[in-house]
Amino acid sequence: MNHAEQGYTKWIVIMLLMVAMLVGMEIYFDMMQRKEHANTIKISGTYLEEAKDVPHFKLSASVGKTFSEKNLQGHWTMMFFGFTNCGMVCPTTMSALSGMYKTLEKTLPANQLPEVVMVSVDPDRDSIGRMKEYVTSFDSHFIGLRADIQKTIALEKALHIAAAKIEAGPGKNQYTINHSAEILLFNPKGQLQAYLDYPPTAKQLAEDYQLILKATELKGKWIILNYWAAWCESCMKEIPELNRFYQHHQTQNVVLYGVNYDQLPKKELTEAIQKTHIIFPVLLQNPEGIFALKNIEALPVTVVINPNGKMVKKIMGGNTEKSLDSLLADLGGE
Structure with a gap:
């Protein structure tokens, strides 16, 4: 490796560390803000005592139609932000959601099962067809969502999701994305009710979801x-x-x-x-x-x-x- 290549590699490493630190700080301060509004329900995450309204958004859905804030109403929804080229966080989370869903199918009536959706933070590489193939490989009920980059960033900001592209080489598509890994839970009114922590397990997700259902029923x-x-x-x-x-x-x-x-x-x-x-x-x-x-x-x-x-x-x-x-x-x- 010549001096020019060594210098480029060093610059890449420094930039990666700076971006990762900035995204990490954003995620940390966002979590602190959420906990200020949380109550004492014991879940692996943050339950919002006062559920938050969601602004208007419109995404393309893998089921052949658009998906907006209106699609969050009438049932519980779990939403995860990720991308199909993700190496560990996304497949780990989606596998846990799949295990959770199978567990809940055995214990809850169909009208109490959550709808599970994944929103791409990488719309440049994630087509709607690719999203469909990815999410349904974990469970046939799951829905993949995407939009152009401007709409994606707007939704991330509205829901306090941090995501940043990190260059991994000189090529156009040589990059990864550092992003928030929590699962967002929306109540049947379409309001944001909880953030469920990463890393999740199927057992913990199922228990937390049923706990929140019961808390809502008794409120x-x-x-x-x-x-x-x-x-x-x-x-x-x-x-x-x-x-x-x-x-x-x-x-x-x-x-x-x-x-x-x-x-x-x-x-x-x-x-x-x-x-x-x-x-x-x-x-x-x-x-x-x-x-x-x-x-x-x-x-x-x-x-x-x-x-x-x-x-x-x-x-x-x-x-x-x-x-x-x-x-x-x-x-x-x-």
């Missing part, structure tokens, strides 16, 4: 969580009272859920519910991640959550229908 209601176990005598004594409370409050803005302390598998939990004659719904997963609850160390315990998702009362010991009615009246829940 705006008074929630009573009763922790119980079949071996707890005091728990067994209060179950008839809780059943009566549940029967008398089904049409009100108050919901009662049981939480099995032992976190039994679904089959065993179903059997325990039948043996203990519980008629109110029992959650398969502990909702502590939704409400940032601390560990429950004694039974029975009843927790009251207000419509803002904050715990306002923790009751140690058994309850009666009357005591719960009085408590809610005092708290303004009835």
Whole structure:
């Protein structure tokens, strides 16, 4: 290698480091800004307590039509920004999304499954045909999106996505792209609801998504969580009272859920519910991640959550229908 080539190589390395540092700083400060508006739901990422509206955009879609902000409405959507020449981040993320989708297909009704879309940050090389081939290689349900570079940059800025082309050689197409790797989650109103962190796993994505679904379902209601176990005598004594409370409050803005302390598998939990004659719904997963609850160390315990998702009362010991009615009246829940 002559001196001219050595000088060019050194210049390329310096430029790569500077661009990578700038993009990294943009991603870091953007993450800090998001966390300022986040609540305490325990997911691997940032849940926005106040969902953000999305400005107008229009992209070409691999399913043969355009895709705009209106296509985000009516269902949950997961959006990832990447490119087909990506070496590690994109295939890792898309594989995790594929595994997540297969898991959710087994546990959720079709109308609760998220739509998964990938937006190209490299429209110069990613044709719509190439995007379709790429995303469907992970799952036939996935949709590829692209636009010209100006529209792509505008959408990246609107959604706080950082992306920068990094030259990797003297040729026109000898470059890579350093970009934000989070997955964006949009709620059925078409609003940005969460950023899910990289690197994702199929298991974590499925758990986080279902946690957010449940948090959304419960938002705006008074929630009573009763922790119980079949071996707890005091728990067994209060179950008839809780059943009566549940029967008398089904049409009100108050919901009662049981939480099995032992976190039994679904089959065993179903059997325990039948043996203990519980008629109110029992959650398969502990909702502590939704409400940032601390560990429950004694039974029975009843927790009251207000419509803002904050715990306002923790009751140690058994309850009666009357005591719960009085408590809610005092708290303004009835």
